[in-house]
Amino acid sequence: MLKTAFKNFNKARFLRYYSNPHTLNEIPLNKWFPATPSITEIQPQASQMTTAKLPNGIKLVGETLTSRIAPSVISVRVETGSRYETYENSGTSHFIHRFFFSATNVRTRVRLVTELQKTGALVSASAGREEIVYRAECLQEAVPRVFELLSDSILSSRLIEYDMPPHREEVKLDLEHYAMNPKMILNEALHQTAFNGKTLGRPLLCPPHQVELLKAKQIVEFMDEYYTPERITITANNFPIEDLSKLAMIYYGTLEPGKMKEKETPVYTGGDCQMHEYNFEDCEAKVYTAIGFKGEGSETSRSCHALNVLAAILGEGSNKYTRSTLGKASILHRNVVSKDPGLHEAKAYNTIYSDAGLFSVFLSGENGKSIRDGIYRVLEEIHRISQNLDDETFERAFNRVKFLRESSKESTSGLNEYMSTIVNRPGLEDISTSPSEVKKAAENLLNNKITLVSYGYLKDVPTTHDIKL
Numbered sequence: 001m002l003k004t005a006f007k008n009f010n011k012a013r014f015l016r017y018y019s020n021p022h023t024l025n026e027i028p029l030n031k032w033f034p035a036t037p038s039i040t041e042i043q044p045q046a047s048q049m050t051t052a053k054l055p056n057g058i059k060l061v062g063e064t065l066t067s068r069i070a071p072s073v074i075s076v077r078v079e080t081g082s083r084y085e086t087y088e089n090s091g092t093s094h095f096i097h098r099f100f101f102s103a104t105n106v107r108t109r110v111r112l113v114t115e116l117q118k119t120g121a122l123v124s125a126s127a128g129r130e131e132i133v134y135r136a137e138c139l140q141e142a143v144p145r146v147f148e149l150l151s152d153s154i155l156s157s158r159l160i161e162y163d164m165p166p167h168r169e170e171v172k173l174d175l176e177h178y179a180m181n182p183k184m185i186l187n188e189a190l191h192q193t194a195f196n197g198k199t200l201g202r203p204l205l206c207p208p209h210q211v212e213l214l215k216a217k218q219i220v221e222f223m224d225e226y227y228t229p230e231r232i233t234i235t236a237n238n239f240p241i242e243d244l245s246k247l248a249m250i251y252y253g254t255l256e257p258g259k260m261k262e263k264e265t266p267v268y269t270g271g272d273c274q275m276h277e278y279n280f281e282d283c284e285a286k287v288y289t290a291i292g293f294k295g296e297g298s299e300t301s302r303s304c305h306a307l308n309v310l311a312a313i314l315g316e317g318s319n320k321y322t323r324s325t326l327g328k329a330s331i332l333h334r335n336v337v338s339k340d341p342g343l344h345e346a347k348a349y350n351t352i353y354s355d356a357g358l359f360s361v362f363l364s365g366e367n368g369k370s371i372r373d374g375i376y377r378v379l380e381e382i383h384r385i386s387q388n389l390d391d392e393t394f395e396r397a398f399n400r401v402k403f404l405r406e407s408s409k410e411s412t413s414g415l416n417e418y419m420s421t422i423v424n425r426p427g428l429e430d431i432s433t434s435p436s437e438v439k440k441a442a443e444n445l446l447n448n449k450i451t452l453v454s455y456g457y458l459k460d461v462p463t464t465h466d467i468k469l
Contacts, residue, residue, distance in 0.1 A: 049419050050241050056257050057229040060248055061419050062241030072143050072238040073416040075135040076154060079233075079424070080226035082202045083129045084263065089218045091206025093127040094174070096219060098167045100125040100134060103158040112149065121146045129191075129200055130353055133420075137413060143239050144247060151251035155227070161216045171206050178205060183362065185275070186290040186453055193273040194292050194358055194451040199266040228258030235420040237412050266356040268294040270449035272463045277455070285344045285364035287371045287461060291378060292451030294444075295350060295357025301427030305401075306441040307350045307359050309433055312397035313385060314361065314378075316347035331385075332361070336377045342370030346378070354425060359445060368460030375462065379446070386442035394435040402431065 052060040066072075082093050101116070101123055103109045116123065121138035123146075134154055138146045178184045188204060195201030206214070232252070236244045270292070296303040315330025332346040343365040351358045361378050365371045408414040422429050454461045 049422075051423060052241060052245050054229065054245070054248055054253055056253065056255055058248060058252050058255070059233040059423060060241065060244055061233065061235040061423050062239065062244050063237060064241075066140065066238050066240055068140055070238050071137050071412055072140045072236065073135065073137045073412045074143060074147055074150065074237075074239070075133055075235045075416050075420055076150065077233040077235065077420045077424070078132045078134075078227055079130065079231040080222075081127060081129045081131055082204050083199050083266075084226060085202055085222070089214065089222055090203060091171070091210040091214055092219050092222045093132060094171055094204075094206040095167060095214060096132060096223065097125050097127040098170045098174075099157050099159065099163075099219070101153050102167070103163065104152050105156040105158055107152065112153065116146070116149055119146050119149075121149075123150065127204075129202075129204060133417075135413065135416070140238060143236070143243075147247045148251060155251070155255075159216045159220050159223075164214075164216055168211050171211050175205060175208060175211075182285075182288045182364070182455060185455055186288055186362065189273045189275070189453045189455075190290045190292050190360060190451060191358065193271045193453055194268055194294075195266050195356075196269040196271070199264050200353060200356055200358075201266075225258070225261075228260070229255045230257060230260050233420055233423060235416050235423075237416045237419070263355075266353070268356065268448070270294070270451045270464065272451075272465075273453045274458050274461070274463070275455040276458050285366065285456070287365050287368055287454065287456040287458065289363045289365075289371050289375065289452070289454045289461065291361045291363070291375060292453070293359040293446075294448040295352065295359040296441075297353050297355040297357050298425040298427045299355055301430060302433055302437060303441060304350070304352045304357055304428075305431045306433045306437040307357065308352075308401050308431070309394065309397045309438050310382075310385065310441055311348040311350040311359070312400045313389075313393060313438070314348035314381065316345070331381050332378070335381055336374055339377065340365075340370045340373055342366040343374050346374065352428070360451075368458055371454070372460055372462050375452075375467070379467070382442050382445060386439050386446065389435045389439050391435060394438060398433070405431065 048064045050062050050064055052062070054060065080093070082090075085092055101109075101112060104112060107115070119138055119142040121136050121142060123134070123136045125132070125134045134150060136146050136150050192201045192203065229252070232255075234244065234248050234252070295307055298304060313330075314332050316332055332348065337343045337346050343363065345364045346361065348361045349359070351360070363371055363374045363378070365374065405418075409418050450464055450467065452462070452464050452467070
């Protein structure tokens with residue numbers, strides 16, 4: 001057949017037809033081709049989020065439409081994390097993360113992994129300051145089996161002292177890995193300094209001194225206290241909500257409701273933290289600094305969205321060759337990084353928690369003098385925005401925030417995370433804000449004590465006492 005096709009192929013005719021300048025005129029571009037379906041006929045029906053609740057209080061989140069082509073994502077979100085720990089059991093969330101998909105009370109680790117491999121599913125877990133999330137991605141037909149394995153690993157994980165030594169080694173490797181990450185070190189120090197080591201200031205990772213001290217009994221007690229139905233949210237994408245309710249009732253319906261303890265309110269204190277050392281052999285920068293400000297929680301939705309827009313206005317900047325043109329247009333690049341070749345990078349972040357927040361700007365540079373000048377320029381830019389913000393700059397930043405939000409929902413896992421977050425923090429759904437609110441948010445940042453955390457060769461790096469707002 002292939003030989004016949006080449007035999008009948010007339011090369012001269014082909015070249016003559018497509019090299020003719022009048023050929024393009026034969027295709028009308030100002031009207032639809034005959035038999036072209038209308039847009040309404042091929043427009044896919046949008047799926048909507050739907051919710052349900054089990055009798056014991058577990059929240060269920062699903063979609064109205066499903067597809068056998070796309071993968072299904074199941075996540076179990078538990079409202080707990082490092083902010084709920086105490087000094088005695090600090091690091092529990094880190095160990096819980098490491099115990100995920102280990103042995104259970106009815107399955108060995110080998111059997112658990114073997115059964116999972118037969119489904120072709122991918123599983124993961126993450127531990128944050130306010131939530132621990134378990135997630136599985138698989139084909140829609142495999143959801144019932146994967147759901148059963150996931151619930152077995154979460155609710156029936158084997159937590160005995162015999163299993164602690166290998167997980168202690170895993171935690172030690174995590175600590176060694178993150179110890180070589182300057183941004184991770186700064187982020188941890190920033191939270192601990194900003195919130196005085198309490199609530200959101202408690203360490204996200206297990207402290208080194210706790211690795212050998214933490215007992216399996218303390219992990220069990222922590223899970224018994226916080227793994228209660230009113231703290232659990234099960235989210236499913238591309239899986240019928242009716243079937244999800246049946247599965248959740250089978251595996252989670254026997255959980256007895258607990259007493260929802262009031263969480264301790266975070267108190268922002270600000271302050272200084274300087275770490276005079278340097279052990280990043282593969283990093284170009286010699287000084288790393290984070291400037292922190294009191295942010296807003298999801299309970300004050302419009303204020304926290306105004307800070308999101310402010311972070312987009314400041315943007316990010318770099319003196320590296322590989323940066324994108326988008327970063328070149330940001331305020332941090334134009335007015336901070338590009339003014340001093342000694343600065344390597346600068347980027348603004350806005351971290352939102354349920355009842356508090358932390359706005360920060362990270363800087364990295366060659367020496368303390370460049371970092372010092374960069375800090376003052378950042379404060380000047382925030383002050384300038386609090387006084388004057390034109391509509392064009394606001395619209396560009398607002399559209400950027402909106403684009404990032406919508407693009408994160410394009411993947412099934414991203415949509416799953418969004419749905420789970422919106423159900424537990426409904427204030428984050430509406431991202432409306434205005435230029436006046438952004439200006440007010442910038443002014444509020446400067447009206448509170450700042451947090452300044454630095455790492456590296458800190459000669460000439462200022463402290464909060466040297467900065468006059």
